[in-house]
Amino acid sequence: MDHLHRCQLCAVRKLAVCGAMSDEQLNRLNEIAHYKKYAAGQTIISSDQPVTLFANIVSGTIKLTKVTVDGREQIVGLLFASDFLGRTFGRTNRYFAMAATDVELCIFPSDAFERLIATFPDLKQCLFERTLDDLDAARDWMLLLGRKSAAERVASFLLLLACRFARSPQQAGAQFDMPLKRADMADYLGLTVETVSRQMTRLKATGIIEIKGTRGIKLFSMARLADAAGQSPGD
Amino acid sequence: MDHLHRCQLCAVRKLAVCGAMSDEQLNRLNEIAHYKKYAAGQTIISSDQPVTLFANIVSGTIKLTKVTVDGREQIVGLLFASDFLGRTFGRTNRYFAMAATDVELCIFPSDAFERLIATFPDLKQCLFERTLDDLDAARDWMLLLGRKSAAERVASFLLLLACRFARSPQQAGAQFDMPLKRADMADYLGLTVETVSRQMTRLKATGIIEIKGTRGIKLFSMARLADAAGQSPGD
DNA sequence: CGACATGTTGAACCTCATCAACCGACGTGG
DNA sequence: CCACGTCGGTTGATGAGGTTCAACATGTCG
Numbered sequence: 001m002d003h004l005h006r007c008q009l010c011a012v013r014k015l016a017v018c019g020a021m022s023d024e025q026l027n028r029l030n031e032i033a034h035y036k037k038y039a040a041g042q043t044i045i046s047s048d049q050p051v052t053l054f055a056n057i058v059s060g061t062i063k064l065t066k067v068t069v070d071g072r073e074q075i076v077g078l079l080f081a082s083d084f085l086g087r088t089f090g091r092t093n094r095y096f097a098m099a100a101t102d103v104e105l106c107i108f109p110s111d112a113f114e115r116l117i118a119t120f121p122d123l124k125q126c127l128f129e130r131t132l133d134d135l136d137a138a139r140d141w142m143l144l145l146g147r148k149s150a151a152e153r154v155a156s157f158l159l160l161l162a163c164r165f166a167r168s169p170q171q172a173g174a175q176f177d178m179p180l181k182r183a184d185m186a187d188y189l190g191l192t193v194e195t196v197s198r199q200m201t202r203l204k205a206t207g208i209i210e211i212k213g214t215r216g217i218k219l220f221s222m223a224r225l226a227d228a229a230g231q232s233p234g235d
Numbered sequence: 236m237d238h239l240h241r242c243q244l245c246a247v248r249k250l251a252v253c254g255a256m257s258d259e260q261l262n263r264l265n266e267i268a269h270y271k272k273y274a275a276g277q278t279i280i281s282s283d284q285p286v287t288l289f290a291n292i293v294s295g296t297i298k299l300t301k302v303t304v305d306g307r308e309q310i311v312g313l314l315f316a317s318d319f320l321g322r323t324f325g326r327t328n329r330y331f332a333m334a335a336t337d338v339e340l341c342i343f344p345s346d347a348f349e350r351l352i353a354t355f356p357d358l359k360q361c362l363f364e365r366t367l368d369d370l371d372a373a374r375d376w377m378l379l380l381g382r383k384s385a386a387e388r389v390a391s392f393l394l395l396l397a398c399r400f401a402r403s404p405q406q407a408g409a410q411f412d413m414p415l416k417r418a419d420m421a422d423y424l425g426l427t428v429e430t431v432s433r434q435m436t437r438l439k440a441t442g443i444i445e446i447k448g449t450r451g452i453k454l455f456s457m458a459r460l461a462d463a464a465g466q467s468p469g470d
Numbered sequence: 471c472g473a474c475a476t477g478t479t480g481a482a483c484c485t486c487a488t489c490a491a492c493c494g495a496c497g498t499g500g
Numbered sequence: 501c502c503a504c505g506t507c508g509g510t511t512g513a514t515g516a517g518g519t520t521c522a523a524c525a526t527g528t529c530g
Contacts, residue, residue: 066378068465074381076374087371089364094371121356128363129324131370136322136329138373139311143301145380146309146425150486182509190381192487197510214509230303385518417477430518432478449477449527 006030010106015082016056020126028119032112038099044085045097054086054113060103061179064095065187075188076141077134080164080179084130086110088117101179145190148230153189154199155229158209162219175218203228241265245341250317251291255361263354267347273334279320280332289321289348295338296414299330300422310423311376312369315399315414319365321345323352336414380425383465388424389434390463393444397454410453438463 007013007030018026035058038044044062045053057079064077076095079085085097085105108116117124144156165176178185182193182200189196203209208225210218219225226232242248242265253261270293273279279297280288292314299312311330314320320332320340343351352359379391400411413420417428417435424431438444443460445453454460461467 064374066374068378068382069467070465072382074378076377087367089367090371095374124359124363128359128366131363131366132322132324135366135370135373136325138370138377139299139301139330141377142311142373142380143303143309145377146422147303147307181507187381193509194488194511195486198486201510230305232304416475427519428477429479429520433518436478 010058012056012058012082016106017084017123017126017130018056020122021120025116025120025123029108029116029123032108032116033106036105036107038103038105040099040101040103042099042103043096044099044103044105045093045095047093047096049093051087051090051093052110053107054084054088054110055105055107057081057083057085058104058106061100062097062103063100063180063184063188064097066095073187074190075184077138078180078188084127086113088114088127088131100184150189150191150195150199151202151228152230153191154185154196155203155208155225156231157185157189158203158217158219159222159225159229159231161217162222162225174222175216178215178217245293247291247293247317251341252319252358252361252365253291255357256355260351260355260358264343264351264358267343267351268341271340271342273338273340275334275336275338277334277338278331279334279338279340280328280330282328282331284328286322286325286328287345288342289319289323289345290340290342292316292318292320293339293341296335297332297338298335298415298419298423299332301330308422309425310419312373313415313423319362321348323349323362323366335419385424385426385430385434386437386463387465388426389420389431390438390443390460391466392420392424393438393452393454394457394460394464394466396452397457397460409457410451413450413452 007018007026010016010018013019018029021029038060045051047066059081062079062083062085063075064079065073065075067073078100079097087093117127144153148156161176161178162174180188182196185191186193186196200209200211204211206228208220208228210220212218242253242261245251245253248254253264256264273295280286282301294316297314297318297320298310299314300308300310302308313335314332322328352362379388383391396411396413397409415423417431420426421428421431435444435446439446441463443455443463445455447453
């Protein structure tokens with residue numbers, strides 16, 4: 001009861017996988033859960049290590065990365081509040097997960113959680129649909145990495161964040177905080193810090209965005225940004 | 236019975252999603268299935284159209300592609316015999332599916348198939364795990380598209396095909412038929428036909444592969460190819 | 471055989487990576 | 501309190517890798 005109470009106060013209760021569960025199911029899930037905080041930069045899971053952890057992201061931003069043998073890095077996924085972290089039905093992790101900002105997680109031990117998946121079809125269904133969405137997102141990103149120019153990549157990324165974060169997504173004047181530093185942006189976009197920086201100032205110069213400090217982003221025109229991103233406005 | 240008989244003769248019976256199903260379940264699936272052939276180049280499903288079709292690939296190679304507004308193309312997935320085609324739990328397609336070679340499909344109408352998914356948890360589980368594998372593969376490819384050189388990309392692709400096709404995957408001397416033409420290779424690797432062609436001749440010149448005709452590929456050293464691909468041999 | 475698609479090779483160009491210098495913010499220790 | 505180092509970010513100069521454009525070779529199918 002006390003535990004369940006925590007869930008009812010949870011910031012991401014409705015949006016996370018928990019949203020698909022009844023009170024009784026939620027209680028079971030809650031029994032195995034615990035909160036944990038990670039400082040920006042900390043490693044949460046490591047590639048080629050056994051899967052030990054599943055988690056809901058309560059707050060913050062997590063980057064999933066892969067590295068080549070000689071150390072080149074690519075971000076293959078970003079997770080925000082209410083997203084789910086962890087590779088179900090896999091033995092070893094295929095990527096690193098690191099806190100891109102300070103992060104708060106609601107963690108489930110892997111063995112207990114996999115038993116719950118087997119018990120509650122709704123939970124499994126929810127995870128399935130999220131995986132399908134992740135796959136769609138990954139494929140969208142493949143188009144960006146394979147075929148888009150540096151300018152288009154940066155614009156696409158800002159558009160992505162705007163759609164996820166801005167209070168009024170369709171409006172001009174939307175603003176948000178950039179959760180990544182330039183180096184992480186570069187690793188996500190398949191570019192270098194220098195080009196990212198240059199493209200950002202270029203977007204500022206053309207009057208499509210305004211940059212406040214280094215993290216504050218204000219969009220003057222969603223349509224022009226979508227145009228610069230090389231994609232249709234509705235996408 | 237006659238129908239079930241067809242399944243028992245099916246080339247991909249064990250490897251496709253059908254492998255997870257009992258005879259009774261298979262019978263139900265079979266009732267709604269029909270075979271269909273597509274010539275190389277034909278479009279099987281179109282982006283932004285409603286989902287109407289799920290299918291097992293009996294033979295041939297299918298490319299999943301995305302296009303920018305101005306026509307640049309990127310292959311975001313390749314499907315081979317025994318793979319599954321179709322976006323479950325989605326309203327509209329997010330990509331095009333086209334026959335890269337002549338293709339034979341075992342097609343299920345979407346509505347009937349989704350009812351079967353709801354009925355047979357094993358089937359759903361199987362599709363879930365395939366989706367997770369697809370996601371892993373997509374993310375591997377993001378590393379390639381974002382961070383690898385042209386030489387590494389081509390080598391990685393040959394390695395991928397070798398692992399999937401060659402009779403004795405671990406052996407040197409493995410050989411297979413390239414299922415894609417140069418233009419498709421380019422669209423998969425985020426390059427142009429010209430660079431693909433140059434890198435292929437370069438691999439031939441360094442004695443890592445032999446090219447017979449335009450489609451026949453023979454690998455002299457799996458280890459050297461993995462090295463050229465910029466990844467550890469076991470990957 | 472001829473026509474068209476597919477593949478190769480060459481030369482010029484351009485985008486982006488690389489290398490380097492610089493700036494501001496922040497934190498730490500003398 | 502200021503000197504110092506570190507980290508994140510910006511800007512400039514240079515060059516390499518890959519695209520683009522073009523010509524040519526090869527293959528395939530009627």
